Amino acid sequence: xxxxxxxxxxxxxxxxxxxxxxxxxxxxxxxxxxxxxxxxxxxxxxxxxxxxxxxxxxxxxxxxxxxxxxxxxxxxxxxxxxxxxxxxxxxxxxxxxxxxxxxxxxxxxxxxxxxxxxxxxxxxxxxxxxxxxxxxxxxxxxxxxxxxxxxxxxxxxxxxxxxxxxxxxxxxxxxxxxxxxxxxxxxxxxxxxxxxxxxxxxxxxxxxxxxxxxxxxxxxxxxxxxxxxxxxxxxxxxxxxxxxxxxxxxxxxxxxxxxxxxxxxxxxxxxxxxxxxxxxxxxxxxxxxxxxxxxxxxxxxxxxxxxxxxxxxxxxxxxxxxxxxxxxxxxxxxxxxxxxxxxxxxxxxxxxxxxxxxxxxxxxxxxxxxxxxxxxxxxxxxxxxxxxxxxxxxxxxxxxxxxxxxxxxxxxxxxxxxxxxxxxxxxxxxxxxxxxxxxx
Amino acid sequence: xxxxxxxxxxxxxxxxxxxxxxxxxxxxxxxxxxxxxxxxxxxxxxxxxxxxxxxxxxxxxxxxxxxxxxxxxxxxxxxxxxxxxxxxxxxxxxxxxxxxxxxxxxxxxxxxxxxxxxxx
Numbered sequence: 090x091x092x093x094x095x096x097x098x099x100x101x102x103x104x105x106x107x108x109x110x111x112x113x114x115x116x117x118x119x120x121x122x123x124x125x126x127x128x129x130x131x132x133x134x135x136x137x138x139x140x141x142x143x144x145x146x147x148x149x150x151x152x153x154x155x156x157x158x159x160x161x162x163x164x165x166x167x168x169x170x171x172x173x174x175x176x177x178x179x180x181x182x183x184x185x186x187x188x189x190x191x192x193x194x195x196x197x198x199x200x201x202x203x204x205x206x207x208x209x210x211x212x213x214x215x216x217x218x219x220x221x222x223x224x225x226x227x228x229x230x231x232x233x234x235x236x237x238x239x240x241x242x243x244x245x246x247x248x249x250x251x252x253x254x255x256x257x258x259x260x261x262x263x264x265x266x267x268x269x270x271x272x273x274x275x276x277x278x279x280x281x282x283x284x285x286x287x288x289x290x291x292x293x294x295x296x297x298x299x300x301x302x303x304x305x306x307x308x309x310x311x312x313x314x315x316x317x318x319x320x321x322x323x324x325x326x327x328x329x330x331x332x333x334x335x336x337x338x339x340x341x342x343x344x345x346x347x348x349x350x351x352x353x354x355x356x357x358x359x360x361x362x363x364x365x366x367x368x369x370x371x372x373x374x375x376x377x378x379x380x381x382x383x384x385x386x387x388x389x390x391x392x393x394x395x396x397x398x399x400x401x402x403x404x405x406x407x408x409x410x411x412x413x414x415x416x417x418x419x420x421x422x423x424x425x426x427x428x429x430x431x432x433x434x435x436x437x438x439x440x441x442x443x444x445x446x447x448x449x450x451x452x453x454x455x456x457x458x459x460x461x462x463x464x465x466x467x468x469x470x471x472x473x474x475x476x477x478x479x480x481x482x483x484x485x486x487x488x489x490x491x492x493x494x495x496x497x498x499x500x501x502x503x504x505x506x507x508x509x510x511x512x513x514x515x516x517x518x519x520x521x522x523x524x525x526x527x528x529x
Numbered sequence: 530x531x532x533x534x535x536x537x538x539x540x541x542x543x544x545x546x547x548x549x550x551x552x553x554x555x556x557x558x559x560x561x562x563x564x565x566x567x568x569x570x571x572x573x574x575x576x577x578x579x580x581x582x583x584x585x586x587x588x589x590x591x592x593x594x595x596x597x598x599x600x601x602x603x604x605x606x607x608x609x610x611x612x613x614x615x616x617x618x619x620x621x622x623x624x625x626x627x628x629x630x631x632x633x634x635x636x637x638x639x640x641x642x643x644x645x646x647x648x649x
Contacts, residue, residue, distance in 0.1 A: 111630065131620075137612055168608040169612065170611075171613065173556050173557050173558060174558055175555050175556055175557075175558065175582075176556065176558040176559055177559075177581055178559050178561050178581075178607075179584035180562075181558055181559040238560075241607070242561060243561075243563065243580065246561070246563035246603040246605070247563045247565075247578060247580075247603075249563070249603040249639075250563040250564055250565040250578060250601050250602060251565045251573070251578060251602065252603035253601035253639060253641065254565035254566065254576060254599050254600065255567055255573050255576075255599075256601075257599050257601075257641065257643070258597070258599055276573045279573065279574055280573075280574075291624070304649070316533055316535045316641065319533070320530070320531075320533040320639070321643075322530075323531070323532050323533070323639055324531050327531060327637075332531075333637070334636065336605055336607060336636070336637055339607055340607040343607060343608065343609075344609065366591070372575070388603065437608070441553075447632045498619055512574075
């Protein structure tokens with residue numbers, strides 16, 4: 090499993106906020122547990138095996154004083170991928186049942202901190218648990234796209250495998266490059282014509298000429314056991330057939346397939362105000378449902394995304410531990426965003442509405458029954474984000490817009506944020522949650 | 530540059546009258562592979578190719594013994610959840626070779642097997 094490892098280094102003009110008032114991203118968080126805890130982990134552990142999972146938990150939770158809550162700890166694990174299933178690429182792309190698909194995509198996340206600050210003064214322990222999965226609805230356009238890409242890859246692979254199987258014995262039997270080429274060029278041409286029936290004679294001649302000329306520079310050596318020449322020779326064939334490009338394009342497509350997909354996530358926060366296990370609260374829970382649709386053909390650069398997000402706050406807890414703040418018990422966010430990706434540049438426009446409500450005590454009736462009054466509020470956030478990939482691992486972004494009114498400073502709704510993100514390991518742009526930089 | 534994993538001088542005992550079935554099994558998930566088997570004394574266009582997993586008959590033991598059979602695989606793995614590429618090459622159901630490489634090392638390896646069938 091790839092290791093998601095990202096570091097958020099640069100930020101300018103960051104608006105101070107409370108956890109509830111983050112610049113809510115219009116997508117399901119990669120790690121729901123870290124998100125609800127407001128944690129910005131530099132490393133999200135993603136163990137591939139149960140042994141690695143045990144080691145990750147044990148090494149972080151056990152200290153000199155025995156078991157404890159790890160500080161700034163984030164872990165995400167996907168049970169299905171902890172062992173091999175010998176899935177073919179088609180079995181991988183098209184699970185037979187919805188249940189199987191949901192289980193394959195299911196990931197569980199855990200995050201914890203020893204610095205969950207109450208009333209701006211008291212540092213306490215807190216743990217968050219999260220779950221997320223994705224449902225993808227296959228469609229004809231996706232199947233056509235996959236089949237076309239598979240066919241292109243398969244042609245390239247078949248030719249290369251067929252040629253590769255002939256090269257070593259030829260190199261071993263021919264002492265000079267010219268005689269090797271005399272025997273191998275006919276074989277290569279035969280396999281090319283078979284795998285690429287649409288190739289013209291001129292194209293095949295150009296292919297062979299390029300290969301011949303380049304092959305002369307690879308240090309032909311027929312000594313037994315020498316595979317250097319064959320490696321260089323095969324790599325050049327791969328380069329002419331654009332093997333790497335086909336691979337990269339297919340890999341990108343798998344991460345961003347045409348059609349409808351729905352991300353579903355849940356997380357909750359467990360707070361230990363006295364830092365003892367016996368006394369705890371669940372102050373906050375959240376559910377995300379994020380349908381997104383990727384367009385095809387001439388609109389392939391467009392993606393539309395909606396979000397439905399429900400967050401529940403234990404107002405009794407916040408009244409007790411967070412002075413001078415006003416949290417609503419029920420918060421329902423609904424929004425939509427449009428994303429356009431043009432090579433290295435991407436632009437996103439999003440608008441999110443929020444409807445909040447609480448029931449607050451308002452006295453007692455004649456029979457001494459408690460009475461409650463319902464209070465409601467609504468708000469709206471709209472933000473435009475422009476991003477540019479300086480390199481594969483460095484992303485520059487700028488966000489401008491109007492955010493939800495922060496609890497501590499309702500007038501500070503302007504968003505103007507410039508971010509520079511450096512990714513390491515196998516993280517990609519989809520792993521980077523640019524809005525995390527706005528959280529506190 | 531794509532890495533080249535060459536396994537040389539692999540030996541497999543086989544009786545002269547035994548039909549030899551060569552098979553490829555994918556252990557890791559989402560691997561896409563084409564495997565060509567260069568059978569001795571068979572013209573190149575007659576050599577079999579296995580797409581992904583499968584099994585092909587490559588002749589009787591007497592046609593293969595004391596000669597070298599070359600097997601070449603073009604392998605790719607592009608699914609993000611997988612971090613290893615593991616392939617089992619088998620002869621008549623018995624494991625000849627287990628190839629394994631981490632994807633951090635190579636996501637599109639070439640695998641070459643140089644197999645000598647010998648009398649038991």
